Amino acid sequence: MKRLPSVSLSVALTVLLAAGCAAGGQGNTETAQSGADDASSVVIAMGPTSEPEAGFDPAYGWGAGEHVHEPLIQSTLTVTNPDLTIGYDLATDYSASEDGLTWTVTIRDDVKFTDGEPLTAEDVAFTYNTVKESSSVNDFTMLDYAQAADDTTVLFHMTRAFSIWPYTMAIVGIIPEHAYDSATYGSNPIGSGRYMLRQWDRGQQVILEANPDYYGEAPKMQQVTILFMEEDAAFLAAQAGEVDLAYTSATYSDQAIDGYSLAAYDSVDNRGFNLPAVEEGTDDAGRTAGNDLTADVRVRRAVNIGIDRQEMIDNVLNGYGSPAYSICDRLPWYNEASEVEYDPEGAAALLDEAGWLLNEDNVREKDGVPAKLNLLYATGDSVRQALAADFADQLGELGISCTVEGVGWDTAYDRALSDPLIWGWGAHTPMELYNIYHTADGSGSARYSPYSNAAVDAYMDQALACSDLEESYELWQESQWDGQTGVTQGGDIPWVWLVNIDHLYWVRDGLQVAEQKIHPHGHGWSVVNNVDQWSWS
């Protein structure tokens, strides 16, 4: 009698296990069939977190935020080119005033929303003023207000100079002033982009249909169906031939699916550890901040060159990745001085020099204190966990003994102030450098990990105040390394970057996926940035 509940619980556990495996099998059969035989439609499997919770409303994060991508349904003023420089979508020209406080953008006059109304500068101004009011995922504090000068000219009045404004313009989809209701727009969006939303079944799928009146080149793919499913379900869906392109990860890369090939796209979706650059103490908010071991710049430099990144890629990512040396590898504002060679002897010498000497247990010690680090990773992310474990093994060889601990994001930010945490970054804007390395207002330290360098701050401030985008790239590069100081090996190295994770997809044979830009962080919508140019052969 007493055994019954325990037996039923174990049955429940088993059922849970089984349910997880089966979850994806239930996809929508209607869409599944239309997949391969129709030459102008494509079915794509993305992760469940890619589904926009608030719908397709740019004011509530569609296209923007942590995982940037092109909004597809809406047009943007600018776009990022394949090399991540700036190109035009709606805009025909833009310029900033000498003081950087006013941006003037002229737009095309031949664009119509899908309800037939023309898109004017009024709509653009309305969009930006709305987004500034309501966006919770993006920072729009640099914008004072937007104003339409005439039908095709928009003025952006800034609160401070912001040279990389064109990168912000690349992620804000333009919404129609005459048809915008914040309560319904998310599920019933009207835009002027390449696609229109035909159907959205929450928790299951989104169907996009080509916009017949699109002002640019007509989309080759007339219908794009996106299914949201877990990774194992996506794998099974590809195995069953139900999808044309399915996201996957290194875990599945040793598998093979008949009729599909594995495509790997370069990304700047990096993983790296913050190394608190000050000694342990308490910050203004009463949190423990700083780490006595990583406070020494020589230790941080030793860690940076003492890590065999390629081994990590082979071990954890099955070879699907590239070494990361900065938060922005291969982007226009990347400074190649960030790159370092793997040099374990050099690392050992640096640690010796810093006074951390090997004892008989092969652990380094200084004044009787052993060199120890507690490495944190976000619970539930097996790749980060494995990277952290590999990092710990490699540091162990250098004589730094490491423990690895899983933490939830509710506590991770605070914990990372004193213990290295494995992070994932990588965005299509230099602003990320600023967020990571620039001293935060009023605190005397950068936001995510204790660090501050006035020279680095100054370069970034200059870069933002600069009136020319090209020129600002150089300043961003100098903020990383100017020959004297910076955040690279020769400088303060307050973060150590490990790998850029290739984004992997199962692609049905015959599907020609157009050339991809370097993918940003987030394994979601960026793959369909140019789905309009995909084709079947």
Added chain:
Amino acid sequence: MKNGNRRRNAAVFLICAAVILLAVTASGILLEEAAVETDFAEKNLPPSNRALFGTDWMGRDMFARTLAGLSLSIRIGVLTAVVSGIAALLLGIAAATLGRKVDAVISWCIDLVMGIPHILLVMLVSIACGRGFAGVVAGVALSHWPSLARVIRGEVIQLRQAPYILTADKLGVSRLKIVRRHMLPHIMPQFLIGMVLLFPHAILHEAGVTFLGFGLSSEQPAIGVILSESMGYLTTGKWWLALFPGAALVLVVLLFSVAGEYIRRLADPASAHE
């Protein structure tokens, strides 16, 4: 004659079960380091002589992980069962001996806790206590006492009317002394059996809540962690990640459960006729 054999069989089984469980617990403690050691050169190996239960995606030995996980589960099970059991004993006796008001309050608490689904309560308490070891122990301990408390309360209420208790009362023996000298020895068998039967519940709930991500931290080699990690790899055919730890968990739970039944037979022979 037949009865004698059964008692002896029960005793033999109990000793075997205890030895197995102790061995698992001890070897798990010894293997704790091996259970978290990664070796990327040996990842995703199927079961073989080299790695009896195979290895996972970080090259960790699943045999060591399974034993370490079971050991952790058993230790948590023992700890929570003891805490729960003692709480049940104290509350059960208090309800039955300290008058109507106390009884009403305690009975109400029992109903309240029993009214909430176990796993939900464990999750809530665990989250409130910050997850991890402390969270799980608090969650499981605070949710498993009511049924045993209710049994003990019933026993004690019955016992209160027993002639020898009434006599002791009339002779002026203090309440505390009556409980200690006359009641506790009487309910000890039920209490012990109840506590042993709490183990399987406690272990499964610990594994369950950890599996769901509200329990032990993911770097610990707990069975719940192992099973939830295995989920991502089942579709690629790595069955050994779930099968061995899962089967081992079921075996341990069964062992405890059957052992509880046998203890009942030994301690309370009359129940064999039920």
